[in-house]
Amino acid sequence: MSDGGGGATPILTRVGEIAAHEGAYVELRGWLYNMRSSGKLHFLQMRDGSGVIQCVAFKGEVSEETFALCGELAQESAIVVRGDVRADERSPLGFELGVREVELLSAPETEYPISPKEHGVAFLMEHRHLWLRSTRPHAVLQVRNEVISACREFMADGGFTLVDAPILTPAACEGTTTLFETDYFGDTAYLTQSGQLYMEAAAMAFGKAYCLGPTFRAEKSKTRRHLTEFWMIEPEIAYCDLAGDMEVAESMVAHIVDRVLDRCTDPLRVLERDTAPLEAARKAPFPRLSYDDAIEILKDEGSSIEWGSDLGGEDETLLSANYDAPLLVHRYPAQVKAFYMKADPDDERLALCVDMLAPEGYGEIIGGGQREDDLTILEGKIAEHGLPKEAFEWYLDLRRYGTVPHAGFGMGIERVVTWLCGLKHVRETIPFPRTLQRIYP
RNA sequence: UCCGGCGUAGCUCAGUUGGCAGAGCGGCUGGCUGUUAACCAGCAUGUCCUAGGUUCGAGUCCUAGCGCCGGAGCCA
Structure with a gap:
């Protein structure tokens, strides 16, 4: 089993178990919850049902295709992300994922109705x-x-x-x-x-x-x-x-x-x-x-x-x-x-x-x-x-x-x-x- | 069943005495190497719940209806 970065085959895991894989190259399968971008950085908030993790794609560290794809992802896109688990004090989870690859399985047909902002109960129900x-x-x-x-x-x-x-x-x-x-x-x-x-x-x-x-x-x-x-x-x-x-x-x-x-x-x-x-x-x-x-x-x-x-x-x-x-x-x-x-x-x-x-x-x-x-x-x-x-x-x-x-x-x-x-x-x-x-x- | 409140952009809401339909967020375009509901600049967005009525003119006033929310009773 790989316990360090650089392995060719990622370990399939879930956000809820991420702490057990610090330093490892892992694969997460989930959905895009929210995203923030900062020029040469994309911060993907990804959820997989067991938790939410921030995946960081840095322009200098991923392929041009991957970086461009990250910038185009819409909320609730189904994505598979492969990257390296690293501890980070700024993360509420304690860990974030340094992105190597992102795979888009399906993009939303239209804008996802529930934006990460305020909504009334009737609308949400x-x-x-x-x-x-x-x-x-x-x-x-x-x-x-x-x-x-x-x-x-x-x-x-x-x-x-x-x-x-x-x-x-x-x-x-x-x-x-x-x-x-x-x-x-x-x-x-x-x-x-x-x-x-x-x-x-x-x-x-x-x-x-x-x-x-x-x-x-x-x-x-x-x-x-x-x-x-x-x-x-x-x-x-x-x-x-x-x-x-x-x-x-x-x-x-x-x-x-x-x-x-x-x-x-x-x-x-x-x-x-x-x-x-x-x-x-x-x-x-x-x-x-x-x-x-x-x-x-x-x-x-x-x-x-x-x-x-x-x-x-x-x-x-x-x-x-x-x-x-x-x-x-x-x-x-x-x-x-x-x-x-x-x-x-x-x-x-x-x-x-x-x-x-x-x-x-x-x-x-x-x-x-x-x-x-x-x-x-x-x-x-x-x-x-x-x-x-x-x-x-x-x-x-x-x-x-x-x-x-x-x-x-x-x-x-x-x-x-x-x-x-x-x-x-x-x-x-x-x-x-x-x-x-x-x-x- | 009874009492009260609400219905305006995708969402949350503002809209004065009846006088050109608005904001924030989201979306789109561009910018930014550390963002935490990011930020900055720009762009687009409407059956003002429905049907009547009053009026020169109705999102606004009146009547009826529909939908939703909360409370009472009843219960877990």
Whole structure:
């Protein structure tokens, strides 16, 4: 292997591994991100998906053809560059490439739409397929990748089995108004809005199970926290109560935060995320607050909220502002929660449920709780909510055959990524966002 | 579904009381041996969202529509 300049055959590598090749003659395959010229010098900013490196072509050191070609390259030209890796203090990367040869594989047909200057979000989203190449989306999606890896790692280490939930479902979990309908060979099917009910079946089969997949909500929400298609991880645990559920939830989030802080320093720096506030979320346990106490605090702080109503966005922000770490709010009134929540034996008005509120005003990232495991009570609740019993027969079977206390939760991947990256809007945390107004590209 | 805001060059925007359509960036041409969103000089660029209306005259005022953005509710 060549470890010095002058070798006839370049080492094929990527920008991300360039530090291992200092002094070597290498080949990089990528695209022109930006260029600056200075008479007898061309500075090519080249990206290859793993990073950006400056390639310097000096008139005296390359052929006339190569130097002329460098001067004519347009943004996003596909290029192969061969040259010598050298350390340089002026480079943010620490290294630059002294160009020997440049090969143009394809030039853009017309001017690349996304110039390295300011653009509005609407324009960038219209060109999302190209915008992914830019530094900022690249950084956000790296964090997303790390969050999902951390989830899967936490689940595997905790003895959970991945059991994928179906995406096409026969009926609603909680009514059909917010579901996307689709034709299923003459019948109506719906796109899933939660894998939870299926995970309850999986928990009875595997003890600990989880799913991680897309979820669809046809809610006409137009806020920075909503997507119509988003990803959720939903663990479900047999022989688990609310206390155990909260411990799993906070441990998982702490694991995610710890891993992202360890491995995503570059992306977070690109995003100018102040990571100091995230340190408090690195270790469980997180603070807990009952709904009853939350209402008292909110009233003391001047909110007009009354016992019995759900917490609004402002209420959540107000509450979590008192804590550095995420906050677990538990035991909401049963009336504002789903039919499958188990009632608190100490106060039947309450549900054994929990929401996790991210700090810094990022709001709810987890919702979950202990499930109703008694057949008769569950049948009663299905009737109370006016749900079609036939559709839930399989779900009721789980209570007919070896029912046990069990609990679980759902965590929205995009909301977690939004919080960790310190973004204003969830739509940047998914590669191709679907919102009320957007299904292109 | 409700409330508010915006729509002018490829992009980001300015455009006064209604009076010739503008800037910066990007692009193109030229200059520069160390640039970091480089710099300097020059050139080109328009369905002023659409359809009506008021007016001698509308980017500007009025009406309707379309598109987008944000918030509420609802949620992860």
